[in-house]
Amino acid sequence: MFIQAITLFPEMFESITEYGVTGRARKQDIWQFAAINPRQFADNKLGYIDDRPFGGGVGMVMMAEPLFCAIQAAKQQFSGSLKNSRVIYLSPQGQSLSHKKVLELSQLDNLVLLCGRYEGVDERVLQTAVDEEISIGDFVVSGGELPAMMLMDAVLRFVPNVLGEIASAEQDSFADGLLDYPHYTRPAEFQGMAVPDILKSGNHALIAEWRLEQSLRRTLTRRPDLLVSRELLPQETRLLDKIRQESDE
Numbered sequence: 600m601f602i603q604a605i606t607l608f609p610e611m612f613e614s615i616t617e618y619g620v621t622g623r624a625r626k627q628d629i630w631q632f633a634a635i636n637p638r639q640f641a642d643n644k645l646g647y648i649d650d651r652p653f654g655g656g657v658g659m660v661m662m663a664e665p666l667f668c669a670i671q672a673a674k675q676q677f678s679g680s681l682k683n684s685r686v687i688y689l690s691p692q693g694q695s696l697s698h699k700k701v702l703e704l705s706q707l708d709n710l711v712l713l714c715g716r717y718e719g720v721d722e723r724v725l726q727t728a729v730d731e732e733i734s735i736g737d738f739v740v741s742g743g744e745l746p747a748m749m750l751m752d753a754v755l756r757f758v759p760n761v762l763g764e765i766a767s768a769e770q771d772s773f774a775d776g777l778l779d780y781p782h783y784t785r786p787a788e789f790q791g792m793a794v795p796d797i798l799k800s801g802n803h804a805l806i807a808e809w810r811l812e813q814s815l816r817r818t819l820t821r822r823p824d825l826l827v828s829r830e831l832l833p834q835e836t837r838l839l840d841k842i843r844q845e846s847d848e
């Protein structure tokens with residue numbers, strides 16, 4: 600997968616291209632990255648890429664031309680099939696990012712992420728050169744770069760070989776629509792708190808059931824909304840009934 604970010608702060612992306620599993624996978628050429636700075640497409644000597652908003656108001660708006668040219672430049676770099684590509688703008692006005700959308704994006708050959716700054720970007724760029732707008736949550740941060748990196752990280756976990764065979768994104772909590780179970784490691788006792796005995800039993804079937812029960816228990820108490828639209832397996836229904844009976848007692 601080839602990911603390009605259109606951004607005024609290319610160096611910010613080093614946190615995902617140089618570190619962790621995503622950094623290692625990029626260095627192994629499992630995925631590729633390029634940053635494009637719209638400032639290089641400013642047609643004035645001073646490199647202006649923002650201007651005052653029509654209609655007045657506080658702050659500045661990113662101008663259409665430099666962004667449009669940057670997106671065109673990104674498209675010229677596409678590898679693989681041009682059809683299998685998407686230009687995404689990160690903003691609170693976008694469709695909320697979901698596990699389903701992450702999976703869909705992980706199938707693409709090319710991804711262009713437009714990262715805004717200031718008060719916004721000229722609407723005509725969004726209308727002509729952006730395929731979809733995505734939000735990572737109902738809050739506002741200072742620019743699109745951190746949201747872009749969060750989207751990249753979530754998507755890259757589903758690109759084959761990024762995680763290697765040990766871990767797998769399919770086992771992530773949201774992969775099966777439930778919250779994660781609690782994790783423990785040595786020492787067996789910490790500040791007087793022991794590790795649940797079942798986890799030291801070596802009985803993998805019982806451990807798997809305990810973990811599923813913990814995931815269901817957490818999901819029921821912290822995010823019951825996730826259970827509304829989720830199809831339950833017979834074992835899950837049985838465990839949920841057991842959990843609900845306990846809380847009724």
Ligand SMILES: Nc1nonc1C(=O)NCc1ccc(Cl)cc1
Pocket residue numbers: 689690691714715716717718719720733734735736737738739740741742743746
């Ligand atoms: N929430 C979010 N989900 O995706 N992006 C966000 C977000 O807050 N972006 C900040 C932002 C976006 C565009 C511009 Cl021009 C300026 C600042």
